[in-house]
Amino acid sequence: MIGFILRRLLQAVLVMLTISFASFVIQGKLGDPVTQMVGQNVTLAERAQLTESLGLNDPLLQQYARYLSDALSGDLGVSYYHKQATLAVIGDRLPATLELSFCALLIVLLTATPLGVFAAIRPRHILSRLIVIVSTLGLSVPIFVVAMFLVYFFAVEWQWLPSFGRGETHLLFGFWSSGLVTKDGLQHLLLPSVSLAFVLAPIFVRLIRAQMLEELDSDYVRYAWSKGIPAHRVYFVHALKNTMLPVITVGGIQVGTLIAYTILTETIFQWPGMGLLFMEAVSRVDAPLISAYLIVVGLIFVLINTLVDLIYLWVNPRVRIPGYGQ
Known part of the structure; x- marks a missing residue:
């Protein structure tokens, strides 16, 4: 019985990892987060600086590891519209x-x-x-x-x-x-x-x-x-x-x-x-x-x-x- 429970829990973890990666990829494909945050009235240099500070130039797996770490700590980002933590919304x-x-x-x-x-x-x-x-x-x-x-x-x-x-x-x-x-x-x-x-x-x-x-x-x-x-x-x-x-x-x-x-x-x-x-x-x-x-x-x-x-x-x-x- 313990083995059955452990297998189900392991499957649950693997499914959640798959869902989290899919969510991360979808989030990256839905427009430019920098534009959503600051709009159009900023210089290219300021955009580049903000992109670098957000880690958007990092390799994909490194960005996902950071995203997963934040998610495990209960941080799934801030809503662009509501200006609140997404989990709170x-x-x-x-x-x-x-x-x-x-x-x-x-x-x-x-x-x-x-x-x-x-x-x-x-x-x-x-x-x-x-x-x-x-x-x-x-x-x-x-x-x-x-x-x-x-x-x-x-x-x-x-x-x-x-x-x-x-x-x-x-x-x-x-x-x-x-x-x-x-x-x-x-x-x-x-x-x-x-x-x-x-x-x-x-x-x-x-x-x-x-x-x-x-x-x-x-x-x-x-x-x-x-x-x-x-x-x-x-x-x-x-x-x-x-x-x-x-x-x-x-x-x-x-x-x-x-x-x-x-x-x-x-x-x-x-x-x-x-x-x-x-x-x-x-x-x-x-x-x-x-x-x-x-x-x-x-x-x-x-x-x-x-x-x-x-x-x-x-x-x-x-x-x-x-x-x-x-």
């Missing part, structure tokens, strides 16, 4: 994105699990067939189409919910600005979280249904039926438990992709999170902020996937067998 927007992702994932779990289980237990029921059809259509509908329909009906036509912004927030724990504790904040959160959940729910419904059908056709479930075990225990204790093993793996990956999906969702709903911040940074060619965003998002992906691996190790004892899961 991202930290201000991070709570909004995490709350949006958490609520979307909660909606997915509360809807996809019962629907997927029902569609597997009663595969010929008309509702099961409707679930399969709707989930198939859901995989084909782009998130911006879902978002526009939600805005049109719930915000424009019926005027039940706000269409943009984050609403009222309160400061929690002295640093976390949250909209989960206010009515206005929850109202603003509902449409973007449902829009985000609509994209992921069909994946989980189909996965849970397919895996549950496979488990219900397995030998140990037949043996449970032969022993006269009650149906609810067969379905929800024996079959569902093993159904959730691949769901954990896929779910961890999908949780990571939530961060990517929030770019579109936050842009449509003007949700002040990391996704909207990234789009603003791209439009302003704010290279340090773009680079820092990629590293932070990459770190979130790596942490989530590593955590999923450890959870899978805990719930699936076979992973502990030497050579299994390599």
Whole structure:
């Protein structure tokens, strides 16, 4: 088990090194940092002096080593537009994105699990067939189409919910600005979280249904039926438990992709999170902020996937067998 954990941690480090190098290269390709810092009204001699002082004439690997050293110490540069440390700017927007992702994932779990289980237990029921059809259509509908329909009906036509912004927030724990504790904040959160959940729910419904059908056709479930075990225990204790093993793996990956999906969702709903911040940074060619965003998002992906691996190790004892899961 220790060897498994060490391999996963080593893989995480290698992935982060790759992401950091890609971010460093991208930052160097997005315009001239000297021009971004001082503008056009400086002499060539002053430009050359500033370029030298910033180490931009050094070999590429030497610049990357300096960049990596600063990143490890928590310094990912200063935003050209915000004139603040990039991590501070991202930290201000991070709570909004995490709350949006958490609520979307909660909606997915509360809807996809019962629907997927029902569609597997009663595969010929008309509702099961409707679930399969709707989930198939859901995989084909782009998130911006879902978002526009939600805005049109719930915000424009019926005027039940706000269409943009984050609403009222309160400061929690002295640093976390949250909209989960206010009515206005929850109202603003509902449409973007449902829009985000609509994209992921069909994946989980189909996965849970397919895996549950496979488990219900397995030998140990037949043996449970032969022993006269009650149906609810067969379905929800024996079959569902093993159904959730691949769901954990896929779910961890999908949780990571939530961060990517929030770019579109936050842009449509003007949700002040990391996704909207990234789009603003791209439009302003704010290279340090773009680079820092990629590293932070990459770190979130790596942490989530590593955590999923450890959870899978805990719930699936076979992973502990030497050579299994390599």
